[in-house]
Structures are given as C-alpha cells and as structure tokens.
Amino acid sequence: MNEALSGLELRSTVTSEGQLRLELIEATIEPPGPDEIVVKVEASPLNPSDLALLLGPADIETLEAGGTEERPTLTAAIPTWGMGGMKPRLDQPMPVGNEGAGTVVQTGDDVADLLGKRVGMIGGGMYAQYRKIKARDAIVLPEGASGADGASMFVNPLTALGFVETMRSEGHTAIVHLAAASNLGQMLNRICLEDGIPLVNIVRSEAQAKLLREQGAKIVLDSSQPDYEARLSAAIEETSATIAFDPISGGRQASLILSAMERAASKTLTAHSRYGSSVFKQVYIYGALDPSPTILDRWVGFSWSLGGWLLNNFLQKAGLETAARLRQRVIDELKTTFASHYTATISLAYALKPEIVRAYQRKATGEKYLIDPSL
Amino acid sequence: MNEALSGLELRSTVTSEGQLRLELIEATIEPPGPDEIVVKVEASPLNPSDLALLLGPADIETLEAGGTEERPTLTAAIPTWGMGGMKPRLDQPMPVGNEGAGTVVQTGDDVADLLGKRVGMIGGGMYAQYRKIKARDAIVLPEGASGADGASMFVNPLTALGFVETMRSEGHTAIVHLAAASNLGQMLNRICLEDGIPLVNIVRSEAQAKLLREQGAKIVLDSSQPDYEARLSAAIEETSATIAFDPISGGRQASLILSAMERAASKTLTAHSRYGSSVFKQVYIYGALDPSPTILDRWVGFSWSLGGWLLNNFLQKAGLETAARLRQRVIDELKTTFASHYTATISLAYALKPEIVRAYQRKATGEKYLIDPSL
Numbered sequence: 001m002n003e004a005l006s007g008l009e010l011r012s013t014v015t016s017e018g019q020l021r022l023e024l025i026e027a028t029i030e031p032p033g034p035d036e037i038v039v040k041v042e043a044s045p046l047n048p049s050d051l052a053l054l055l056g057p058a059d060i061e062t063l064e065a066g067g068t069e070e071r072p073t074l075t076a077a078i079p080t081w082g083m084g085g086m087k088p089r090l091d092q093p094m095p096v097g098n099e100g101a102g103t104v105v106q107t108g109d110d111v112a113d114l115l116g117k118r119v120g121m122i123g124g125g126m127y128a129q130y131r132k133i134k135a136r137d138a139i140v141l142p143e144g145a146s147g148a149d150g151a152s153m154f155v156n157p158l159t160a161l162g163f164v165e166t167m168r169s170e171g172h173t174a175i176v177h178l179a180a181a182s183n184l185g186q187m188l189n190r191i192c193l194e195d196g197i198p199l200v201n202i203v204r205s206e207a208q209a210k211l212l213r214e215q216g217a218k219i220v221l222d223s224s225q226p227d228y229e230a231r232l233s234a235a236i237e238e239t240s241a242t243i244a245f246d247p248i249s250g251g252r253q254a255s256l257i258l259s260a261m262e263r264a265a266s267k268t269l270t271a272h273s274r275y276g277s278s279v280f281k282q283v284y285i286y287g288a289l290d291p292s293p294t295i296l297d298r299w300v301g302f303s304w305s306l307g308g309w310l311l312n313n314f315l316q317k318a319g320l321e322t323a324a325r326l327r328q329r330v331i332d333e334l335k336t337t338f339a340s341h342y343t344a345t346i347s348l349a350y351a352l353k354p355e356i357v358r359a360y361q362r363k364a365t366g367e368k369y370l371i372d373p374s375l
Numbered sequence: 376m377n378e379a380l381s382g383l384e385l386r387s388t389v390t391s392e393g394q395l396r397l398e399l400i401e402a403t404i405e406p407p408g409p410d411e412i413v414v415k416v417e418a419s420p421l422n423p424s425d426l427a428l429l430l431g432p433a434d435i436e437t438l439e440a441g442g443t444e445e446r447p448t449l450t451a452a453i454p455t456w457g458m459g460g461m462k463p464r465l466d467q468p469m470p471v472g473n474e475g476a477g478t479v480v481q482t483g484d485d486v487a488d489l490l491g492k493r494v495g496m497i498g499g500g501m502y503a504q505y506r507k508i509k510a511r512d513a514i515v516l517p518e519g520a521s522g523a524d525g526a527s528m529f530v531n532p533l534t535a536l537g538f539v540e541t542m543r544s545e546g547h548t549a550i551v552h553l554a555a556a557s558n559l560g561q562m563l564n565r566i567c568l569e570d571g572i573p574l575v576n577i578v579r580s581e582a583q584a585k586l587l588r589e590q591g592a593k594i595v596l597d598s599s600q601p602d603y604e605a606r607l608s609a610a611i612e613e614t615s616a617t618i619a620f621d622p623i624s625g626g627r628q629a630s631l632i633l634s635a636m637e638r639a640a641s642k643t644l645t646a647h648s649r650y651g652s653s654v655f656k657q658v659y660i661y662g663a664l665d666p667s668p669t670i671l672d673r674w675v676g677f678s679w680s681l682g683g684w685l686l687n688n689f690l691q692k693a694g695l696e697t698a699a700r701l702r703q704r705v706i707d708e709l710k711t712t713f714a715s716h717y718t719a720t721i722s723l724a725y726a727l728k729p730e731i732v733r734a735y736q737r738k739a740t741g742e743k744y745l746i747d748p749s750l
Contacts, residue, residue: 049650085674088644255668269463275424275685286677293630293672299460302661302685308677310650 002031002106005038007129008071008348008373011093012054014078014086020058022074022352023067025093029130034108037135039119042147044100044126045340046351046360046369047155048247048287054096056089057082060361063354074352097126097371101141101150111135120150127348129373139327145334148370152183152340155311157330158323159286160187162314163245164197165322170282174198176236176244176257179289180220181208183340183368184247189217190337198239202232202253223253232256237264244283245309250290252297254283254306259298276301284309343367347375377406377481380413382504383446383723383748386468387429389453389461395433397449397727398442400468404505409483412510414494417522419475419501420715421726421735421744422530423622423662429471431464432457435736438729449727472501472746476516476525486510495525502723504748514702520709523745527558527715530686532705533698534661535562537689538620539572540697545657549573551611551619551632554664555595556583558715558743559622564592565712573614577607577628598628607631612639619658620684625665627672629658629681634673651676659684718742722750 006028013021032038046054058076067073078086101120107113119138125131141150167175177188180201192199193216201220203209209220219235221228235241236257242265244257258281265279281300286309296306315323330338350356351371360369381403388396407413421429433451442448453461476495482488494513500506516525542550552563555576567574568591576595578584584595594610596603610616611632617640619632633656640654656675661684671681690698705713725731726746735744 088641088648266463273463275687278688278691293670295668295670296681297668300683302683303688305680305682306671307680307682308675310677312650313653313678316653 002038004031005029005106005130009125009128010054010096010348010351012056012096013091013093014056014089016090018078018080018083020056020076020078022054023093024071024348024352027128029132032106032108032132034110035135036108036132037104037111037114037119037138038106038130038132039102039121039138040105041100041102041126041128041131041373042118043102043151043345044097044371044373045152045155045342046371047098047152048289049155050096050098051361053094055357055361056086060358063357065352065354070349072349072352074354074357095125095128097128098122098124099152099154100126100131101147101153102131102374103147104138105130108135114138114140117141118145118147118150120153122154127351127371127373129348139331142331142334147372148342148345149334149339151370153330153334153338156184156187156340157338158315158326159311160184160191161326161329162309162311162318163188164191164195165318165326166284166309166314167197167243170243171280172241172243172282174200174239174241174243176200176202176241178202178244178246178248178253178257179204180217181211182247186212186215186341187338189215193217194337198241200232200235200239200241229256229260233260233263236260237267240264242279242281246283246285247287248290249285249288249294250292252295254285254294255296255298255300257283258296258300258304258306262298262300262304276303278303280304282307286310340368342370345370345372345375347371348373350375377413379406380404380481380505384500384503385429385471385723385726387431387471388466388468389431389458389464391465393453393455393458395431395451395453397429398468399446399723399727402503404507407481407483407507409485410510411483411507412479412486412489412494412513413481413505413507414477414496414513415480416475416477416501416503416506416748417493418477418526418720419472419746419748420527420530420717421746422473422527423664424530425471425473426736428469430732430736431461435733438732440727440729445724447724447727449729449732470500470503472503473497473499474527474529475501475506476522476528477506477749478522479513480505483510489513489515492516493520493522493525495528497529502726502746502748504723514706517706517709522747523717523720524709524714526745528705528709528713531559531562531715532713533690533701534686535559535566536701536704537684537686537693538563539566539570540693540701541659541684541689542572542618545618546655547616547618547657549575549614549616549618551575551577551616553577553619553621553623553628553632554579555592556586557622561587561590561716562713564590568592569712573616575607575610575614575616604631604635608635608638611635612642615639617654617656621658621660622662623665624660624663624669625667627670629660629669630671630673630675632658633671633675633679633681637673637675637679651678653678655679657682661685715743717745720745720747720750722746723748725750
C-alpha cells in the first residue's frame, strides 16, 4: 500500500507587483492512481526553455537571496516592458523543469512492473524531489543508464531529430546550424555524420570550433573571424544547404545566411531575374539567445521564409508514428548520439543562489547545468 | 502578306563602368510566325516591378538627359553597392515593360482571327511601338474595352486574386494589407468586399484612408496616427486575421502586425504558454517600397513565418487550372473590380525625361503612370 510522500518542489511566481519570486515548498505527493507512478527525481537539466519559465524577463542585476540555507528564496525585479507577456501566469506559483529522470518508488495498480525502474520523463515540474506522472509520459532507461544519462532524452534529442525530419519533409538536403557547439548542436552533428547529411556548423569562438572538429564535424565556421562571410558563402555553395536553424534570433545572422543561400542559388541561374532565384530558402528561429531585433538587410529575392520552430508544434504536425520512431532512436543511441554533457550538477537549494543563477542564466555555449533534487 | 515593320523600343542598359543608360532604338519587327501576332501597343503601365528593371539601383540625383527631343537618352550613375546584383545584365540593352495592351495589326496563319482585335499581353518588352508575341500570351479584351482598360490586366489583378487564393489555401480567413491605397490595394478591397473576406487596410495618410473608405472599405487604419497600434490590435482581434501582405518590406510594420496577431491569439489561450500561442501567423513581403532592413523586434512566439511572395512563384504552385480561373474572373470584371486608374499617360520619349522619371520613380501610393507608345 502506497503512502503519501513529502518532498521539496521549486516554484516560480511573477507577482502583479512586478516581482519574480523563487522558492522551495514542501509538497505532499498523494499515492499514484492506477496508471501513474511516483519517481524520485535524480536529474533534470536547466534548458533555455526552462530558464524562460523559471526567470521570466526578470532583471538579473536585482537578484536578492532570502530565506534559510535549506529553504532559500530568491527575488528579482521585473522591468515594466517585461510584464506585458506575464499576465497569464501572474501570482501563480509555477512548477518548473520540463524533463528529468529518476527511479520509480511508487506505482499504480496497472503499472506495477515499473517499480524500481529508472525512467526518463517529460511533462514539467521536474525540479522536485518527487514527481507523480502518468506512466505513458515516462520511458524506461536501458540497462546501466544513470539519471544524468536519461535527464535530457526528450527536448534536445527530439529537437535535433526534428530538424533533420523537417529538412527532409520540406525538400532540403543539407543544414546550416547556428550556436552549433551547444549540447543540441553536438547531437545534431552526430546525427548528420551518422545519416550522411551535410551540416554547416556556425560557432562564435575558436574554442567552440575546436570542440566540434574534435567530434568529427566536417564544416565549422567561426563567425568571429574576419573571413566569416566569404567562408559562409563557400560552405553554403559546397553543401547546397537551403535550410538553417537559429537559436540566437537577434541580429543579422539569419539575413547573412539567407543572402548567402540566394547568392549560391543565383549562380545556377542562366538568365538575369530581377526577382532573384526561385530556389526556396528557409531559416527557422527556435530560440532567443539574443532577444534583440532580428534584422533582415540583405537582398534575398522573393523565395524565402523566416519562421519560428517549436518542438511541440513539430511533433503535433509530424504525428504519433514519427514521434514513436524518433523516441526509439533516442533510446537505442542514448549513450552515444544522444549523450549530454553537464558543466555542474547542483541541488535545488543551489539553483536559487544568486551567483549560480547568474552562471546558468548566461546560456554560454557548451555550458549546461543539471539539477539533482536528491542532493 | 505581312511586311516587316519598324518602330521605337525602349532599352535599359547597365554598363560595366557603373552607368545606367536609357534610350529609344529603332527596331525592325519581322513578320509574325504561324502562332504569333504583332500588336501596336497603346498602353503599358509603369509598375514598381518595371521600375526595378528600368532604373535598377541608379542614383536618381544624377539623372542626365541627352540625345534629341524625339530620340532622347537618359543616363545616371549606379552606386558601387548597387553593382553587385547587376552582373547578369551588364552591358545588355534590356527591353522593359512587363504587360500592356494594344491592337493586333499582323497575324500568323494559325491565328488570323485575331486581326484587328484589341488584346492585353504579358511577357516583357511592352515599352515599344510594336510588340510581336505568341498569341497564347495575349487575351482578347471584351467589347468596348480601351487599351488603358487592358494594360494592367495581369500583374495587379492576378496578384490581388493570388493573395486571396493564398489566404484560402493556407487556412486563413481574413487579410491585413499594407500600403493598401495602391491600385493593387483598391482591387484587393473590391475583391474582399465582393467575396465577403474581412480586410484590414493599412495606409500612411488620411487622404489615402479617405480614398479607400469612399470605395466602401470597412476597416482602414492610418499608420501615421498616434493610436495606430491600439487600432491595429483591435482590428486584428475583430477580424481574426492571421495573414498579411506587405509591399513595403523595410521597417517594423511586419513585426507590429505579427505581434498584434499573437496578442489576439493569446487571448484565446486558457493557460499560460511560455512559447506563445500555436496559432500560425504569416506575413508575406511582396515588394520593397522601403529597401531598408526589415526589423522584427516584438515577441511573436514560435508559430509564425515571414516570407517572400512573388506572382510567378504563386502561379507555378497554383497550377494551370487555378490560373485560368483567375484570368477568366479578370476578364469578366475588367471594368469593375479590376479597373486601374492612372495619374498620367505619357509617350515613350516623355518616359525618359528626368523630371518625369523622378515623378514616377517616387512610387507614391495612388499615383500610377501609363506609357502610350503611339503618342
């Protein structure tokens, strides 16, 4: 017979007075229903998408610690411009943490076989010592996989695979990827190498370029180099890439890429067309590492599109069969293609320390934090 | 038996030395082949797309007249930044004038029934006293239609109808249109009124707003007014418009529209989503009245697209059957829905006068010039 459990959970609140408030609350986890399990969470990553919910548009300069060592709180001011989009969540303590992994400690009657198994989960509220969840939202990890191995088996792997699926279904044959040294970018590189898809990796430093080259990346461009634009054009011409994925959003990168694609396409034109080539060029923005304006200032003709890309929207469009196929590939290659690397593993209480928040909030490429609520 | 004809034709040349040169040449028109006709051109509009070929990126401040009264020439300097895209047309005297209308004066054996008929044509090179063309690229005008009536029966009418087709085929139900007081915009307004499609007309002055309102437009917003953004949001909410067509390109209008659409969509959300709504929002750029950068600086979630829209690409995708249906509607409603209005009718020689070039090159909304090569 299962008994109610008690455990800490992180909550993020945006108050109507314009304050962000993070805290750890003691929650009671009632016994699971017939199709549910209770998981002792061992690992949950701090993805950029989690940070958006966790911190909102709070001004990081105003972070202020409160509470006790074990039950800390953290507050920050939210600038007026940021409050517009906050209406739907005002004064509601939101659970945070999109995905995670841990060990099943209680099971409902219909899913008793999961007891003691280590699972990966998706569904929010993972920054918690215990997470009760429908069994269908958890996947049993392969033998020998740790919580850390399974913590990031949904968002990044399915996003990287989603890029490749999108490329294929929309008729492209090669990919350009920005901020390509991220965990996601490293995965995409491994997938493309495995599947023989030409990939133009764009990074912002020599260190990041080196990291990708050491992982076998064939084309890596450093956008901080003076010859970047020429090398970008050459790489796009060589690969015939006509689709790009951009987590940065702000600035002129999408514009540069579209115009390099247009130049490459124009070289195949036999006659001058004042409307540009008819080759369709696509850039998808899937993040906002730089929230400044996206600026299109180059001539790209009329056969192009710049749009948003979101995993949930992609999965919905792709359908259940495709989603199941992609998930199976993630399980099969969990410790190879889809391995994640973490800069640091921290406790729930640590995740509320101002200096730690500043560290993970920078979203530096190649850096990624993991929360272990059992610490 | 047809004899060779002789007539003036306008040519536009960009020289490798960076000069634009316009001239009228005396051309010989050999007798038509079996499926061809020779048309005495009576009317051909100066569309923005014609201006792009006619003037290229020439610096209008440097226009210099030459030649004689009857055979004038016009030269201008092309700034260095503009020469990049000119390579494919360097040193080639290009015929200009996308569409036009006139009377058939010679026919090939297979199309003898067209002799004496007044036709509308598309295919370039219409700024000429005579145009030889395949009969299939000409359409006989309805009884009583003048050359001016038939001069603009392709580009604007098919573009306006193409917007409505695109709206329907991509699952939208209402349209936002920028620079809506143009000839094209007035047509779109008439089509939408006729078909019962909600249309948000955006113009840049009270005079333009008045013009559209007098034509029965239901929603007209003046972007120069201080309450524009609030009225835009209200209009988009009222109409549920999720697609916009923008001939301006430069600046923040597309951004404003996408974010107003996102705000309207968010109001229907029951729970907060940090990724925004899943309602798909589309802005198509179909011109570049303002060639400055397009700037996206508002939060629009991830379910959106900004792309190019080009009549030729649309027609190719839509297929022959749709194209035929749209053409038939244009013929049926040539003097009502698809009537064009012209500010001035000028001769070929006048089209090369610096002060006239400056006038039509401004592309002022509501102003449009017609060339009559028979003058």
